[in-house]
Amino acid sequence: MNSSAIIAENAGFCFGVKRAINLVEKSLNEFGGVYSLGPVIHNPQVVEDLRKKGVQTVDSINDIPNGSTVVIRSHGVTKSIYITAKEKGINIIDATCPFVKKPQINVEKLGESGYSVIVVGKPNHPEVIGIVSYAENVIVIDPSLENQSISDILKAGFKSEISPKSGVLKINKVGVVAQTTLKLEDFQSVVVELIPFCEELKVYNTICNATRNIQWSTRQLASKVDLMVIVGGKNSSNTNKLFDIAKSITKTAVFIEEESELDDEIINKHDTIGVSAGASTPEWIINSVYDKILKIKNKQTEETL
């Protein structure tokens, strides 16, 4: 049997996540306990590990005592959090990923220059909630929703831009940014539909390189193997996208959080297995999944002999 397992290039922690974890660990050394607004990264194993070290996860800035230290995770937060933190004398360790800062700054500048702003992404994702807060005249378009009419969304979001005479929508100045973990094709599909309605459309392709690279290598690997194993938090947006990509290319793909979820039967049914992981999946989890696959495969080989 000619079986093998391959880990995708660029799998696992991206630059922004590594940076955030480093900042958290530095802060723990300096301040002892720190607060985090929401889990530092979308990975339950890592969050549990950090909790033991002294990171207390809270949902709201109001749950953090005055004068303490809060880590802003890589997804970033709304503009108002910075203001409240300042008012409460809370010390901020800003681990917002620099690639997330970009759309935040773009949206702020667009708003200040009188643009109608569109964020393409998941409206409920913490990153998008943060980005949206940087201007007033902003709407979110979720490209994953099917059968939506861009014209209707724009008319509902930018009512004042509809000509009272003709009822036609023609927006003077529009700016559009992307959630950093968006699939490029999803961003393109929305931009294309915006063109007929905008006099001037400023497009900021804020999809980050790390996301692009891991999506690309997952696509490459998926086209060469029989089974793809995607590893990461079930609540991780970018990992879910890798699973979508894998599913659309290989015959079979599975999505697991850790090695214990691996099903021997599925592994045994496929000869070549690819492993890929989202930006919030630590190396040790990827490696443990990889080792488990090899172990199942070895057992299978022994039984066959």
Next chain:
Amino acid sequence: MNSSAIIAENAGFCFGVKRAINLVEKSLNEFGGVYSLGPVIHNPQVVEDLRKKGVQTVDSINDIPNGSTVVIRSHGVTKSIYITAKEKGINIIDATCPFVKKPQINVEKLGESGYSVIVVGKPNHPEVIGIVSYAENVIVIDPSLENQSISDILKAGFKSEISPKSGVLKINKVGVVAQTTLKLEDFQSVVVELIPFCEELKVYNTICNATRNIQWSTRQLASKVDLMVIVGGKNSSNTNKLFDIAKSITKTAVFIEEESELDDEIINKHDTIGVSAGASTPEWIINSVYDKILKIKNKQTEETL
């Protein structure tokens, strides 16, 4: 037999062409003879009519005597023409269509603000040659060419934007405009492909309403009839596009310059016939085509009785 002929809404002279013809006639009244740089509109019948009235068509500003009057046609001209005319004391009647002025001004501003500029259209079309002259760092992308690589075109056109380290193309600031008579889908298809290569992409949808409206009504009419007759100059870009649209929808479409080219046999073979015409086709030509179709149809009915 339930046969009919219908003329498409918005067929014929657009706002810019009407304005240009009016300006030419006003100038003839005021100055007697005037020069035109290239034919005033892309319609041989109209050009011949104007020639008789005193409009002399020349190819170059150098063929126009100092101190005389030149009409700049609706397509517009290069920036340098204005300078040369001023130097030669040539009086300019500027009939550049206001919808063509838009991309000219956009390209000029983009160039002044350090943007790399892309014009989507036919590189040899007079309008595009004019628009391109308004900035230095400009390339033209012709969406009708098949199997072209946008990445290669950008790399060839904007060499300095290729990272010397990685060889990757990432252009900081890009602005894109459209030839006013472009098909919307062609503009969209180019913009989509630009997105991955641009940090900031400013999209000016400069396709004019008249073009959009006649394309829309041609599409509507073509879906309801058996034969489409497209009327206009063979060298008219927007009329050629109407022919493309008609061909892609009806079973049969023909492209003629005047009623004498109508083929009785084709007319007789189809029950319902739609007529549409480009922005440079005068009403009297459209009407003469329409009348001829009715005449052929009547003859057919008489012969059948």
